[in-house]
Structure formats: structure tokens, C-alpha cells
Amino acid sequence: MRKVIIRSGQPVYKQVRLSQPGTVLVRTGQEVKVGDVLAEAVIPEEFQVFDIVNHLKIHPSRLDQHLKRMNGEPVSKGDVIAQKPGLITRIFRASQDGRIVSLREGRVTLAMGERKLQVTAPIAGTVVELIPGFGAVIGLAGSLIQGVWSNGLNASGSFTRLEFDFNDPQQRGRLPELKDKIVFSGAIITFERFRLLLAKKPTAIVLPSLMPALVHEALNSTVAVMSLNGFGDQEIDPVSLGLLEKMQDQEVFLLSDGIGQAAELVLPGEAGKNSALFDEEVSLGVGSRVRLLGEPYLGSTGRVLELPEHPERFASGLMAKVAVVERQDGALIRVPITNLLLMDVTA
Amino acid sequence: MPKTCLSIDIGKNQTQAWLFALKEGMWAVEANSSVPTVIEGDGSQFRKSIQTLLSQIEQSNDVSLLDDRGQITDIQRLEGAPAFVGMSLAAGKPIRAALIGLSEAYSIAPLRRLVSLFNCEVVLEVNLQDNLNASAQLERLLTSDIELYVISGGVNGGAQKTLKAAIENLRLVYHLIPRTVRPQIVYCGNQDLAEYAQSEIEAGLDMHLASNIQTNPGQEDPTLVWKAMLAAFERLQFQQIPGLADIVNDLHTRVIPSDFSAGRMVRYLEQSSENGKGVLMLRVDSDSVSVIAARDQRLNGINHRLQVTDALLDTARGLSNQLTDVNSFATYIYNRTLFPDYTPATLEDLGIEQAWARVRIREALNALQKLDPHFGYNLSLGLMRAYEPIILSGSEMHRSLPHQCLMIALDSILPHGITTILQDERQLLTALGNLAPYDPLLPVQVMDTEVFTNLATIITVDTLAAEGQKVLQIEVDEGEQTPRLFHKIQMGDLKRIETLLNGKTELYLAPEDESDVGMGIPGLGGWVGVMNSKVGVVVDARGRPLKLPVDEIARAEALRNWLWELGG
Numbered sequence: 001m002r003k004v005i006i007r008s009g010q011p012v013y014k015q016v017r018l019s020q021p022g023t024v025l026v027r028t029g030q031e032v033k034v035g036d037v038l039a040e041a042v043i044p045e046e047f048q049v050f051d052i053v054n055h056l057k058i059h060p061s062r063l064d065q066h067l068k069r070m071n072g073e074p075v076s077k078g079d080v081i082a083q084k085p086g087l088i089t090r091i092f093r094a095s096q097d098g099r100i101v102s103l104r105e106g107r108v109t110l111a112m113g114e115r116k117l118q119v120t121a122p123i124a125g126t127v128v129e130l131i132p133g134f135g136a137v138i139g140l141a142g143s144l145i146q147g148v149w150s151n152g153l154n155a156s157g158s159f160t161r162l163e164f165d166f167n168d169p170q171q172r173g174r175l176p177e178l179k180d181k182i183v184f185s186g187a188i189i190t191f192e193r194f195r196l197l198l199a200k201k202p203t204a205i206v207l208p209s210l211m212p213a214l215v216h217e218a219l220n221s222t223v224a225v226m227s228l229n230g231f232g233d234q235e236i237d238p239v240s241l242g243l244l245e246k247m248q249d250q251e252v253f254l255l256s257d258g259i260g261q262a263a264e265l266v267l268p269g270e271a272g273k274n275s276a277l278f279d280e281e282v283s284l285g286v287g288s289r290v291r292l293l294g295e296p297y298l299g300s301t302g303r304v305l306e307l308p309e310h311p312e313r314f315a316s317g318l319m320a321k322v323a324v325v326e327r328q329d330g331a332l333i334r335v336p337i338t339n340l341l342l343m344d345v346t347a
Numbered sequence: 348m349p350k351t352c353l354s355i356d357i358g359k360n361q362t363q364a365w366l367f368a369l370k371e372g373m374w375a376v377e378a379n380s381s382v383p384t385v386i387e388g389d390g391s392q393f394r395k396s397i398q399t400l401l402s403q404i405e406q407s408n409d410v411s412l413l414d415d416r417g418q419i420t421d422i423q424r425l426e427g428a429p430a431f432v433g434m435s436l437a438a439g440k441p442i443r444a445a446l447i448g449l450s451e452a453y454s455i456a457p458l459r460r461l462v463s464l465f466n467c468e469v470v471l472e473v474n475l476q477d478n479l480n481a482s483a484q485l486e487r488l489l490t491s492d493i494e495l496y497v498i499s500g501g502v503n504g505g506a507q508k509t510l511k512a513a514i515e516n517l518r519l520v521y522h523l524i525p526r527t528v529r530p531q532i533v534y535c536g537n538q539d540l541a542e543y544a545q546s547e548i549e550a551g552l553d554m555h556l557a558s559n560i561q562t563n564p565g566q567e568d569p570t571l572v573w574k575a576m577l578a579a580f581e582r583l584q585f586q587q588i589p590g591l592a593d594i595v596n597d598l599h600t601r602v603i604p605s606d607f608s609a610g611r612m613v614r615y616l617e618q619s620s621e622n623g624k625g626v627l628m629l630r631v632d633s634d635s636v637s638v639i640a641a642r643d644q645r646l647n648g649i650n651h652r653l654q655v656t657d658a659l660l661d662t663a664r665g666l667s668n669q670l671t672d673v674n675s676f677a678t679y680i681y682n683r684t685l686f687p688d689y690t691p692a693t694l695e696d697l698g699i700e701q702a703w704a705r706v707r708i709r710e711a712l713n714a715l716q717k718l719d720p721h722f723g724y725n726l727s728l729g730l731m732r733a734y735e736p737i738i739l740s741g742s743e744m745h746r747s748l749p750h751q752c753l754m755i756a757l758d759s760i761l762p763h764g765i766t767t768i769l770q771d772e773r774q775l776l777t778a779l780g781n782l783a784p785y786d787p788l789l790p791v792q793v794m795d796t797e798v799f800t801n802l803a804t805i806i807t808v809d810t811l812a813a814e815g816q817k818v819l820q821i822e823v824d825e826g827e828q829t830p831r832l833f834h835k836i837q838m839g840d841l842k843r844i845e846t847l848l849n850g851k852t853e854l855y856l857a858p859e860d861e862s863d864v865g866m867g868i869p870g871l872g873g874w875v876g877v878m879n880s881k882v883g884v885v886v887d888a889r890g891r892p893l894k895l896p897v898d899e900i901a902r903a904e905a906l907r908n909w910l911w912e913l914g915g
Contacts, residue, residue: 293682316696
């Protein structure tokens, strides 16, 4: 069952890895700052394939006589690699510094330049695990709010909860400065409002939920966008709101798992009493806090009172195993278990 | 203790196991169990989940699958273990594949059809006739993080120069760039270059040679490449799913793609059928639709994942039998992508879910049409070529009621003529496909025991008649004890006729002169015998393309009325 963690004093682990093997530049126990390079891979910037036989009009059996360099040899810009003397001398020179990586069938392949692929720490912390050849896991403690969707971008900045009434004509044009901040807004963010927020150049926009019409815009945005609950018009739950208040004006990090994937908001801080090395796995049970995923209760939260053993039939005619949930307003509802998101929250 | 065999399918959400037993010379399903699929992590959770699955099967059956401590072990050392184990896999990300060929028609297109049965996503195509210079070609091969290279082209004994250059580039790609996953290379081109390719690329066990996919100019035979593709598939999955190789070794089996496994059975059904029609299978899961079609000895398939777009949302909303505003409809679909296991609990949710399933199936059928122009599907006119049976399976179909399942299939496939729709509720096609190579008699005997649910017989009336005009008269003969029933079918009707619980229901179809009911020519009718089915005989005279009212309220009502006609 999918769950989200919304806790303070929570251990946070962030895996950072290269897409291809390289060299890990950190060691276990090392403290890293934001932007520190954790691992890098060096690959050629470009390749050049040259058909010596055809271009220099050389007979294949005489190829060796005209080659000036051997396979694997480094070359500098301008070095002669093959030469055919005669009335008009034909020459093939290296166009850049590089190395000969192949010499076969009359064709020479040069690997030229260097391109470094690097992965950097998106958050400060301690290297708690190395991923040999690929990267490392950074560990830290702090307040954590996991959201279910993001546009794939990481961000950091001073967190600010936007108290701005978009509907109030008196406030029109008075949106506060948000430059380099991570901004949270509980208002319904329409296309126009989203554009207004972007124009203020925040590093990230965090919303309780994202209107479907904004998905395309958010994915194409250069500003990190995160939705805590998913899509539609959903309100933020009180537990998340409480933690967001703690984050006000603090340096906060938004760490994304990728485009369209989950993300988390992290406020580094003290480890709490729950930050045991091996946390007990939270699973659905009586007393669990849950978020409801479907209409008419989309986004509301409650507590599981009962987990009946037998599946029940719903208005749709479908059978499903259910949970009896007491919503925050006291109403009791029966919901398919698949339509619940487990919330691992601060008690 | 009877002889047994075990089949395991590691699906996207659920991992299932089936135990088959040989009793009195006949194979039959003995047990079936499932656990949630867990492939992330270091492999320990994956092993534990397979252990749990085997333990569930072992508990209620006379078979040994685990050692005394309840652990997976070398299965051949256990007394009372299954005679053989088959395994398939649909979980995990699709394989990122590059196709390299000498021409679009004779190399690239056949390769697309080939890899589509092996859970591949084609991320790069290199047509060697595009006149890319060698450097540009190399750059293209290096830019994508490719896991599988499939190279084809040329007839045996034909020109070699271009292909040789591509092989040299592949050698560089294989050796120069460090990879997370060691790429696999399948060569199925000009056979004169096969050995050259092997010695040149020097990829060891990562190189898989096959016969030329192009048997003659313009003729392809992908079956010649299946063995090489299966080997490449397995080696890639071993690298990507920690713990899989150990389990495969312990169970003394091989792992194959689930769609390929089901395809084996679809192909068998087509080959053993005498009706001259193709066989079609649709597996509708929460995040993808697999379409597998066998016809004229050809097998093609596709696993299609649909990206949500405004246009598709609009199309789907027009197919919902509930009135849902644009924003709520989109909200449901987008949230569904985040929580694919969501159960539609209200009628509105169900309406959206089923409308989206229609669109997903249509788009998947259309994708197969693009892959195989002989398939016979047209987005608005439906499935123009004859397929019987059409088999439905997958989690999305499994949770729907029979008439809802049928309605989704009917509206998206839009068949023509007469056909039978079956439901593979227990996903047996995949289970049997896994075991077919070990004992070919097993799937034959199991399928003879009517393991599929007969959903309905569909009779479609193709006609240019106007709405309300009579297009067909049906006479129903339920035996001598019952008076014959007559049904008049008008253009626009969707009519259900119940079938006899035991035995055959005989129908006499008398179409109007302009009406084609699939008997060969318009106006030609005749007797049709149909077996009992869950929904019955469904006569579809709604026309192709399906004409829905423009008005939203009227359209939703029409869709509700059709669903009501089929069963409420």
C-alpha cells in the first residue's frame, strides 16, 4: 500500500547516482554541502569516423604504410594520422585533442574531447552509503513532507506560505516578492495565477493539488513544482499544514524523484525520538491515519476504525475490501482499501 | 502423488502462480495463488514474495516447492517437486531498444514487429539508407541509453558495405561507453555477415545471432529470431531485477516476456482453429493494454501505455455514460495515473473508468494497426477483419461485471460479422504459454476443459439503412418444447438474446437485402448455433462508425441504455 511520511525529527535518505558507471568522489561518513560533486563519469565529447581507404584512395593492402598513428594512441589537434604522399599529398589530421579508439577495415575512429557527467548533492548531509561506481546515499534528519507528484526538478530556498487572496480586487498586483523562495499556496491556482507566481521567480511552487489544466505548464516549467495530494481541487491536511508552518522562513529543500514522480520537502534539523536506525514499517491497521483518494471525499483525511474481513459491494457494483474511516468531521464512511493513502504522521 | 508442473507470471502488480496436475492422463488446473509484485530493492523482498507465493500453493496441495525451512532451494532436489516450472515477466520498465536496418520496409518495420512482443520501447531507429555519415551514425547510437540493439538488413549474399560499417560502430558503442546495464545485441541480418558481426563486436554472451528475419525479399519470419530475442530478454532482466537470476536457477526454468507467452497460446489457437479467422487477445491492465493477434500464421502484439492528453480526455468523456464536467473527469484520470489500483466506488467513477478503458483499448488496437498494416483495425470503423474468438483478460476486465466488460470491448473493438468473446479470468493464457515448450499436450488438454468464460456471441449488422429501419429478423429456436421467438432488429439497436443454459441455441438470421451479418455477402442469412454464455447473443446494429448523440445528456443516456440492455 502506498504511503506518505509527514513527520518532524525524521531520518531522510536521498540516493544520488549517475546514469552510467563512473567514479565515486566521496566516502562514507563524509559531510557534504549542497552542490558538492558526489560522483562523476568522463566520456568522450564526440567521435569522428574517417574512412582512410576511400578518402585517401589507398589500397587496403597498403594501409599500414600510410598510417602514422596506432590504435589507442593519444593525439593532439593537428597531428597527422594518415598520409598519402604523391603529386598532391593527401593528409588526415586530428581536428581536436583525443585518442584513436578504433582502426579497422580501413576506418579510423577518434574519440575527441572530454565530457564530464556529474551528480551533486541536492541537500547537505552525511554520506551514509556508497553505491560503488555510481554515487552515494546522503542521510540527514529533519522535518519531512512527502508529496505524490512533481515536475522532476529539485530546489532549495526560504520557505514561505503565501497568504494572498487572489480573489480580492484590492490585492491585485500586490503579490509579494517570492524570488528564490519555495512558495506554498493553499488557494486554487488557475493558469493565470500560476503564471503570476512564476513571474515572481520562486525556486519552487508547492501546492496541495494541481489543477489538471496546469499539468503541461508545470512539466515545462523551469521552476520546481510539487503537488502534495495529486490533482484536482484538494485541501491540505492539518498535519502537513502544521509542519509547513514550522518551515516558514526556514531554508527548505524540495527533492524530486523524477518527472511525474513523488517528491519531498525537507527542513533539516534535529533527529527526533522516532529516528531509529531501522524504523518500524508502518502498515494499514485500526487507528491508521489515511487520506481519501476519490470523490466525494477527495483529499480529506480520517482515521481507520475498522477493517472488515469480507469484501463489500459498492454503488458501482464492484466488490472490494473496505476500511471504515472516521473523517475529521466525525462522519463514518466505508471506503475501498485501494482508495486510501496511508499517512505516516507525527503522532 | 500426481505429476505436477508450476507456472509463474511476475505481472506489473501481481505475481501469480498456477499448479497443474496430471490425473488419469489429463492435465488440469490444481491451484492458483497470487501475491503483490515486489521487484525493487536488493532482491531479498523479491525472493521473499516468491517464497510466500510458493508456500501458498504448497499449503493446500500435494507438492513440494520449498525446503524444510520454507526457503526456495534447488527445486530438483525436492521430493515431490513439479516436473517442470515455467516463468514469465511483465513487471519492470520496458527494454530500451534501438533498431538498425537497411531499409524501412524490409528491415526496420519487421524489427518493430519483432521487438513489440518482448516488452521493448523503441527509442532509436537507424535506417542505414538515410545517408548518415559514419560519425553521425555513431553519435546517434551513443546518445540514447540503449539496452538492446537489434540489427538486420540485406538478403543473404547481398551487399555488405553499409552493414559492415554499422557493425563496426556497434562494436565501438558496446566497448567504449560504460553502462549500468550491459547492452545485448541481436543480429538477424545478412547471414554472410553473422560470423563477422560476432567476431567484430566481441560481445561474448551479450551477442545473439539469429537467422535472417528477411527470408526472401519482402518476406519476413520473426519466429527465426525469437530464440535470440528470448536469450537477450532474459540476460537484460537478470541485470535489472536483483534476485531474479537466482530464482530462475533454483527453479530450473527460463524467464520469458508475459506477452510472448500469451502469444504462444494465441498462435496455437489460431493454428488449431478451422474457421479461417484470426484470434485476438486483449489484456487490459491498470496502466497498459496488450493486444496480441494471430492471423494467417502471423503473430503480432503490442503492449501499449497511453499518455494522458487533452484530446484523449475529450474523446473519453464523450464515451462516458455519466455526466461529468471536464475538470472532474481530468482530475480522476490524472489521479488514476498516480494510484492505478484505485477502485471506482461510485457510478460516476465507474463511468469515467470504463470510458477511459475504451479509449485505451482503441488506441492500443490502433497502435497495433500501425505496426502491422494487415491487422485490420480502423479507429472509427472498428475491426474490419474477422477474429474469433476474441479473448479478454487483465485486471481491468477482471474487476468489471461481465456485461460491463463486454460493453467496453464491444465499443472499443467495434467488430464486424459474427464473433465470440471469451474472458480469461484466471490469466491462463500466460500460464499455459509458459509451460507449452515443456509439455505441448498440457495447454491443449487444459483448454479443452473450457477454462475460459464464454461472455457472448456478437452478431454485427453492417448496413447503410437509416435509423429505425428494419435491418434483420432473428428466429430463435430453443428446442421443440419452446415456441420459437422472433426478434425484429432495427438500425441503431443493440439487442441481447439470452442463450439456453444447457445446449445450443439455434438462431436463424434473415438480414434485409442491404444488411451484412458476416455470412459472406449482404442479404445472406442462415442458421447459427451458439453455446451458452454469460451475457448471451448480442446483436449490434448501431452501425460503424458508432453514431452517438451530439448532446451530452442524450449521449450519456444512450450509453446507459445500451449497458442496461446488456445486463443492467
